[in-house]
Amino acid sequence: MNITEFLFNILIFPGFLFLLALALGLDWLDRKLIARFQGRVGPPWYQPWADLLKLFAKEDILPAGTNVVFTSLLPLLSFASVMTALFYIPIAFRRVPSFQGDFIVIMFLLSVPSLLYFLAGWATKGVYSIIGGNRSLLQYFSYEVLFLLAISGTIITSNSWSIEGIRQAQFEQGAFILPQIFGFLLALSGLIGKLKRGPLDIPKANSEVIAGPLTEFSGKKLALWILTNELQTVAGLSLLIYCYFGNLWQMNKLSGFLIFSVLLVLMQCLLSAISAMYARLRIDQLIRLNWYLLIPLSLLHNLYLIIK
Amino acid sequence: MSRMVIPIGPQHPLLKEPLSFLLTLEGETVMDSSMRLGYVHRGIEKLAEQRTYVQNVVLTERICGICSHIHTTTYCQAVESLLGLEVPQRGLYIRTLMCELERIHSHLLWMGVLAKNIGLDTIFMYTWRDREIILNVMEEISGGRVSHAVNTIGGVRNDLTKDQMNMLKESLALLRKRVEELLRSIEKERSFKIRTQKVGYLSLDDIKRYCVVGPVARASGMDIDLRRDAPYAVYDQLDFEVPLMFEGDVWARSKIRVLEAVQSIHICEQIINAIPQGPVSVKAPRRVPAGEVVSRSEAPRGEVVYYVRSDGSQNPMRLKVRTPTLTNLVTLPKQLKGLQMADVSVVIAGADLCIACGDR
Amino acid sequence: MNIDLAVNALVRQLELEKSDICSKPINETEIKLSAQQLIPAVETILDAGIWHLSTITCLQVADELVLLYHFWHSKGLTLCVTLETEHAQINSLTTLIPGAEFYEREVREMFGVEFVGLTNPSPLLLPDDWQSGFSMRSEKPNKTESEA
């Protein structure tokens, strides 16, 4: 591999620029869809780009008494961890280094931003940030378990700890979406909590805690946080697609890319519809729902898969 | 657990108007709260003493941006009774029509704010979309979307034309469909119900002790409505029901408001069918004889009280305005105590605050 | 129980004279009381089942402050109490009617009437450091009213 090809891979395709376009495209789709569900026109396609550019150009203000280095590191670290996770997820028709256990690595890397999000709340010392941070940690302990338990149904069936292994298993056994539809739905609800989308946008509920931990952030740091969240959406959705629809396309083919895109858009539609349909839950209601209902359900689901 | 004091307001996304709360939190639970008003205090009562009765009609309209018409209605009623004027029936009918349109508009607006505060933006957009129908009708009739300037001492300014009545009829038919759909949604939608039920409970006894009025009182089972109990304008000639609920929580308040909007549509339809022909206003003298009067009417949020005292000159000697928001505000510390932080927004929205009214 | 019965009960208990009672437009009855009679009068009214205090109006007539307590129960009932402008003082109603708190606080700020026993006397509308006196008091205290 020569240096130009390497740089092209890192920066443009399938690296940074492509992922950015994908993330912002999904963001636009989300906003447009919710707007249409609510009877509005919605933003034009370049709106997320414009927002991002504007934020990068804005002045960066932090409250007095906060540690500048620490607060700058937080969004950078979370951005970096999501980008690293995306390196291991085979987006579109890209081959990635796959090894036994890369699933665990991805799960870890995807949960790092949530922890940093909580730290951001404590680092900026605003009352709303602290409440938002506490909420995000509480939410982390409920949805993360749910997401992991639900998606591990596919690991049990495929008997593999790598994404490629799960995908290969589906070529033999058929897509997991049909036999494991409940597991898929549970994983999706876990993902909603992970992405802090409505109706589980409790840590950043704007009628209560303004913007949660991000209240005091502005400018480039806020832009990085937002970008992280959008990239997390891409990562989470493609993880679900690989685990549940893995056999629908071949790698390294244009048709594969198209099928993958269609699936991604459909999943985004589902997420948008869900966030348009429900009111935000209260944090205690969420925890009760998760630990009394959804997590026992996913445990039962896994138990059933093991016995079978 | 350590206590934390968090400010809500004067600027906060939850509040649409400035009001300051200081909540003492223990974890996520509200232990104590204190409240301050006055961020939009404009001294309207004092200002009114320096203006003529005619100018005050426009001034009282500026007290509130949502229920502007009811303020002028109550004020004009007071001055008319001091003058001993008999307002023509057609004028009274148009006045009542605007009151009811405004009630629908206010209730829909409020419903949207509640839905927005619990994160159900879809309902917010739908109710504000439906509210736009009413605003268009009101603009067509009066020439203003919010400040209608329909009332004048001695009657109303605008007459209803045939075209306007037809437009009104069509809009009301569409609106009835939409409001009934909204009623079904708040009865059925699960996440809405679990967020609003059993939140902000007020018992019948609390209602009496705090002198609460309007939909908040009616949601706790207090059967009080000035339109029926002390009819003004032409309410004694109209047929309507006063919905009543006994749960006393925010969900009951939201349902009762939508039920009232349905009743208001019913009243508007009656008015269109029954409106008599004739003049809409009589000429009023500029000087008002000395005397005092207390005028009451039922605003969308409850009882509005105007006290006007005249000393025989062109200017009122004292104009006192009591708006329903104040009665609801008094109960807030009681409602908030022991709640989750997330429910604060629900309770504050449920009280249907209009701070500009409260401050005056 | 309606307003007329409450008025009769008031007359019996406080031994009021006929001239203290007058009727006003829009179904309103006004009763003149002295400052000491207010609390027993409100107790009588509450016993009679009239729980709704609409508002408290304060106004300045010549060098006197007039407090008007507007009650309502299908019809209006106004209790009228006259106070001296200097060191105006009256018992608070908040123990009987907690809902009167805001009205009393407002009158206290705007007219300087001291309510004895007010549960929460902190400022409501004006800033904490307000020092410009009582803004609703008349600038021309000599302006007299020509009663009709």
Place this chain on the structure above:
Amino acid sequence: MKKILNHLRTFIYLLPNITSVFFSKAETIKYPQEPSNYSSGFRGSVRINQQNCVGCNACVRDCPVSALQLIKVSKESFSLIHQQDLCTYCGQCQLSCKFNAIYLDNTYNQPSADRKNFRVVLLKKGKL
């Protein structure tokens, strides 16, 4: 069975609504592309009938915000000035005028960055 279905339906209650709205036209308008139109009765700007005005001062007296100003030299020569930045467009002047001289119509004033532009001389009669 029907009861269970109804119960399940409450979990996705808004789904029919949002799908039907999704496929219908948007309620909001793209502002600069689609002009918003005002109703015939909309109170947009203050106009005057030059012939009818006699300079009686009725509108100036009743204006709640003192947005009108009458400069009167004699019975024949006077001018009426309208301060648009003070005006609330309440329509009281139209109501007070006995000669149908001053009225409000539904044309709309464009905003301006300069205060001078808001001072409009509605009428100039005679020698001032």
